Each structure stands twice: as structure tokens, then as C-alpha cells.
Amino acid sequence: MIRDVLASLGLSSDPRVVFGSPSGGAACAVVNDPTTGRPLCSVRLDDEHSYARTITQSVEAFRRWREVPAPVRGQLVRAIGEEFRKRKAAIGAIITAEVGKITSEAVGEVQETIDIADFAVGLSRQLYGLTMPSERPGHAMREQWLPLGPVGVISAFNFPNAVWAWNAMIAAVCGDSVVWKPSLLAPLTALATNALAERVAAGMGHPGLFSLVMGTDDVIGERLIADARLPLISATGSCRMGRRVGQAVAARLGRSLLELGGNNAAIVHSDADLALASRAIVFAAVGTCGQRCTTTRRLIVHEKVADELVTRLSKAYGSIRIGNPAEEGTLVGPLIHPRAVEEFLAAVAAAKSQGGQVIVGGTRATVPSLAGNFVQPTIIRAPANNQLPIAMQETFAPILYVFTYRDPEEAIALQNSVSQGLSSAIFTSNASLAERFLSPAGTGSDCGLAYVNMGTSGAEIGGAFGGEKETGGGRESGSDSWKAYMRRQTCSINFSGKLELAQGIRFE
Ligand code: UN1
Numbered sequence: 001m002i003r004d005v006l007a008s009l010g011l012s013s014d015p016r017v018v019f020g021s022p023s024g025g026a027a028c029a030v031v032n033d034p035t036t037g038r039p040l041c042s043v044r045l046d047d048e049h050s051y052a053r054t055i056t057q058s059v060e061a062f063r064r065w066r067e068v069p070a071p072v073r074g075q076l077v078r079a080i081g082e083e084f085r086k087r088k089a090a091i092g093a094i095i096t097a098e099v100g101k102i103t104s105e106a107v108g109e110v111q112e113t114i115d116i117a118d119f120a121v122g123l124s125r126q127l128y129g130l131t132m133p134s135e136r137p138g139h140a141m142r143e144q145w146l147p148l149g150p151v152g153v154i155s156a157f158n159f160p161n162a163v164w165a166w167n168a169m170i171a172a173v174c175g176d177s178v179v180w181k182p183s184l185l186a187p188l189t190a191l192a193t194n195a196l197a198e199r200v201a202a203g204m205g206h207p208g209l210f211s212l213v214m215g216t217d218d219v220i221g222e223r224l225i226a227d228a229r230l231p232l233i234s235a236t237g238s239c240r241m242g243r244r245v246g247q248a249v250a251a252r253l254g255r256s257l258l259e260l261g262g263n264n265a266a267i268v269h270s271d272a273d274l275a276l277a278s279r280a281i282v283f284a285a286v287g288t289c290g291q292r293c294t295t296t297r298r299l300i301v302h303e304k305v306a307d308e309l310v311t312r313l314s315k316a317y318g319s320i321r322i323g324n325p326a327e328e329g330t331l332v333g334p335l336i337h338p339r340a341v342e343e344f345l346a347a348v349a350a351a352k353s354q355g356g357q358v359i360v361g362g363t364r365a366t367v368p369s370l371a372g373n374f375v376q377p378t379i380i381r382a383p384a385n386n387q388l389p390i391a392m393q394e395t396f397a398p399i400l401y402v403f404t405y406r407d408p409e410e411a412i413a414l415q416n417s418v419s420q421g422l423s424s425a426i427f428t429s430n431a432s433l434a435e436r437f438l439s440p441a442g443t444g445s446d447c448g449l450a451y452v453n454m455g456t457s458g459a460e461i462g463g464a465f466g467g468e469k470e471t472g473g474g475r476e477s478g479s480d481s482w483k484a485y486m487r488r489q490t491c492s493i494n495f496s497g498k499l500e501l502a503q504g505i506r507f508e
Contacts, residue, residue, distance in 0.1 A: 002040050002097045002188070005090050009192050010199075016191060016214070018042040029184045029214075034100035034334040035324055035372040043187040045215045051223055054211045055179060058150040059229055061208035062177040066147035068206075073173050074124025076209075079200045080169070081117025084110055087196060091161055093326070094189050099157050100333040100372065102325040105288055113165035113193075115461045119478055120169040127174065127482065138496020145486040147175025152224050154235040154245065157336055158291045158396075160186035161193050163259075166461070166477045167234045167485075168197065168210060174485040176232075177209050181224055183237075185336055187214055217241065228252050232485065235259070236293075239394075239420070239470045246472070257484050258472025259465070261394040262422030264447070264456040265298035265415040267437070269408065270305050272427035276453065278312040280427070281400075284455030286320060286377045289332050290398030291340075293471075294423045294449070294457035298391055300411045303404045310359060310379065310402060317360045317377050323367045334372035335397060341373045344397035348378060350390040355383035356401070392418050408433055416446045422467030423449040423456035448475070 003019065006012050019041050022028045028042040046054070065073070084091065092107035101109065129143035153167045160182060168178045182190030194212045201209040213220050225233055225248040234257040235245045242260035249256040266284065268277050284296035301309050325333030335341055341364060348362045361376030377398040382388040384404075391401040405411040415424055424445040426437040434452045437444040444450070448467035449459060459465050464479035466472070475481045494500075501507060 002094065005093050005097075006188070006192065008090055009087065009195065011192055011195055014191060014195070016044045017188070018044060029187065031098060031188055032337075033097060033372070034336050035326075035370055037338075037371040037373070040097060040188070043191070043214060046213045046220055048223070051213055051215075051220060054213050055150070055227060055229055057208035058177045058179045058211050061206060062147070062150050065177055065206055065209055066175040068175070070124045070127055070173060070175065073175060074121045076201060076204050076206065077117050077124065077169050077172050078121045079204065080197050081114050081121065083196045083200055084114050084117065088114070091189065091192055091196075094192050095160060095186075096325050096333075098186050098188050099160060099336055100325050101288060102330050102333050103328070106325075109159060109162045112162035112461055113169075116162070116165045116169045116477060119461055120173045123170070123482055124173040127486070129488075134492065135502060136494075136496070136500045138494065138498070139500075140493045140495065142491050144489050144491060145174075145483070146489055148485055148487050149231040150177045150179055150229060151485060152227070152230040152233040153178055153180045154221065154224070154233065154237065154241075155180065155182050155190075156237045157183040157185035158288060158293070159236070160189035163236050164190070164193055166465070170477075170482050171485045172209065174482055176485055177211075179211050179213060179224070179230065181213050181215070181220055184214070184216065190214075222248070225249055226252065228254065231255060232257065234474070234476065234484075239472075242472050255484070257474035257476065259293065259467075259474050259476060260470060260472040261420050262293045262295070262467060262471060263297050263392070263394045263418040263420040264294060264423040264425075265300050266296050266425040266427065266456055267408075267411045267415055268299065268301045268305065268309055269426065269428035269430065269433060270302040271429045272305070273429065273453070274305060274309055274312060277427040278309060278316060280425075280453075280455035281313060282316045282320075284425075284457045285400040286317070286332055286398050287457060289335055289375075290377070291336065291396050292457045294459065295398075296400065296425070296456045297394065298415070299400055299402045300414050301402060301404055302411075303406055306402070306404045310381065313379060313400075314360050317379065320377060322365045322374055322376070324370060332377060332398065334374050336373065338373055340396060341375055343395055344375050344399065347390055347393075347395040347397065347399055348380070351380045351388060351399075351401070354388050354390060356380040356388050356390070359402075361398075386414065394420060408436065412437065412444060419470045420467065421447045421469035422471040423447055423451070425451040425454060425456045427453055
């Protein structure tokens, strides 16, 4: 089945995809299907020679590409967007097979790629710089934004297509080439995605604009982050990975853009529309089997409505269909890896030993005839004193910890009490409380994303995406995130015919 999809994308002859046992002693990674637990195929990893070749090609592609006017670069990105529009179902099917994302969310992810391509096409005519008045007569000052260089992109398994696009589509209109190191848990999506983009680029005379390097963090990852030919490394993944990337890139005084872990909370006030809140929370907590960086992991509920909300959520959780992500009607597919199941079980055990009460789930889920990594979406109530240390950690699984509060100030403090700062939400019909949560003094949510009457996940591409504290501070996707992919030049021009120094300095 996956073979047919790859063939439909013209990928069946890619020498890096190996069905059956790999030959020739090349290092390979096995791609497992998280739904069945069985291998899908293997992919060949890069070695130092193929890595060197790829980077050289990317540098050459960048040198040609930066000469192309930005609006013309936009036309190439438009053609890539069209390609993804046509292949949405096929790419979605690969995502589902490889990472276990349900079809509707997998196709939604490809839609995110199409959306960011559209955004980037418009942006290609709007890479605006500022002009500013010079303090000297007969002088002009302006800023311009210039292509930066080949950009290194490191992505995680959970958004194996869209996170590349957030970076690559923007980088391309900015005049940069892209070298992508995908997760070894999702290399097929990466191969297919990159092949579609590269085919368009090569067809328009720009081969090498989009390239892939595949390998482990220790070998290829380390090489990539230390490579001074890549002025920017944009990395999505765990805080542990981000700390390593941040340090290595800083050591060579390069630029890094980090999108790391989240430990997102939703506050539900006593005046909230509970029907709306519970629907939003179920999607945000359970969608993608709790494996989004934006997943709601903590619920902070006013004590007056806590029981009612937990009852509504428990009912909804009870009707969720867990199973084959490719089947219609399934809402929750498997976790990515057996190790993720172990981490889920360990977090549940820790919560129990810390006084947490499992309300729903807490165990593996059995799905007839499927041996994959299935677990029950889980709700755990914190003890009355709200002390539950395990909830301070991000566990990449569908566990929702429930805390209660009396005073909204207490709720905001609790929401900000974790080390990550990605996404946050408040449900309330009180406009003043909503504004308090978004206070311009910065005393409300301390996260990069703050939602009112919406869940913490499912961001649109038009805004800048990213978070604070251990989430890493980077911003990707919409708004002015493009500035990270260019270098700024401040230009000063003297047309007065006389030399005048700034700050009134005389030097005669
Ligand atoms: C991620 O999990 O790394 O806001 C990205 C969201 C999606 C992107 C998630 N648009 O949930």
C-alpha cells in the first residue's frame, strides 16, 4: 500500500528507500508502522561523503537563487504549493502510515503546507525594509533585507510535512536554499515532500534548492549544527535537543531558531461556556494522540465548575474511537513508538504515586488485530493542594492533568509555573478577565501563543508561531517571522558632496 503511494509520487525508484533487507552494508533506519508495529521499509542514511556533496550543492544553489528577484522566487513557491494541492491525499496517506496521524489531521497538515506556500507567495512582494531620516543634511538612510544563505532545518516526527514548509517556503522567497534533516521516525514523508519541492525547483532551473540529509543526531545532526556554511539552523523538537543545537550554533556565532517543548494549559473560568470549552479541550488534549507541541496537557478549572467539566470530558473521552488512523471515524491513532507507550505508563504511575487520581484511561488500549502503540486518552485529577510534580514535565502522550482554582490570579500563576512557554488558553465570557490574561504589561500568560475561548493547538499559519522560556524563543510561519531567514543591511548614502560626521563630531 505505502509502495503504491510512493510510486504514485514517482518515488518508488528512490535508491534511499529499501523494501526488504538492505544490501551493501550501508547504514539504514527501519521505518516502523506505529499502527501495526511492523516495519514498512528502511531508508539509507547519509555518510560524510554524501553529506558533503549535499551541502556543496546547496551552497551552489543558494548562490544562483539569491540573484533571482524575490517576486520571481514567489512563482516557484506558488508552483510547489500547487503540487501539494494536487498531492494532498497521497502525502496525507504517507503521514498516516508512518506516524499514525488520523487521515483528517494528516490531510490538515498538508493543508498547512499549502497555506504557508500561499502566504510566502504574497510575502515575496512584501519583504519590506524601513527608511529613516538621517540627522545629516544631504544624506539618506534605509534598511534592506538580503538573502542569508543555506538554511538548516531540523524537524520532529509529529509534523513531518508542515514544519518543513513553514521554514522552507519562507526561506525560499527570502532567497535561501534549504537543507533538511528530518526525524528518522518520519523519513518517508520527508523524502516525498522534498522530492515534490525539488522536482519543481529543478524543473524551473534551480536544482539543489531543497535537499535532505538523513542520519542520527550524533552523526549527521552534529555535523549540520556545527557547519558554518549554514548561517541559520531552525530546529523543532525536545528541549534537550534544542539546548544542544542552541549551544553548538552559538559556539560558532551562528543563528538558531528554536521551537521546543510545550506544557500548555487551558484555564476554564466559572462563567465559561462549558459545552464549547469541553469540545475545544478534547481536540486539544487528545488530537494527534497528544503528540503536538501545542497539546493541552494541563487544565486549570474554577472549583465551581470543575466537577461538571470533568464529567463532560469523561463522557466525551468515553466515546472516542481509538484505532486504525487510516479508517474513517477513528479519532485517536497510536503513539509513535513503543518507547512513547512506556513513557506514558511511567507518567501515569508517577502521577498516581504523587496523589493524582486517574479519572479516565491510564492504560494501554487494545485494538483488535492491530499490535501498534495504542493507549487510552487519560484524565488525571491533581490532589487538592495542586501539587503534582509530574505535570511540570512534557510527556508526549494524551494525558490531561486537572487542577482547580478559586482566584483567577492563582490560575494565571499556575499556568505560568512551568519551565516551557509555548501555548495557553482561557475560556471565559468575561471580557475583563480575558484581557487580564492578555495584559499588555506581560503579567498574564507568559506563552508565545495565547487563545481566548479556543484550545491551545491548531494555530493558523498567518501568525508568528513559537514560545518563550525553555520553548526556545523562536518564531516561525507567518507575520514577520521571515526576518529570521534574511540579513538586514542598514544603508547610509551621502549625496551632499560634503563630508559630515554624525553626533556633530569635528575632525579637522
Ligand atoms: C507542532 O506540534 O510541532 O498549532 C506544531 C498547531 C499546529 C502546529 C503544531 N498548527 O497545533
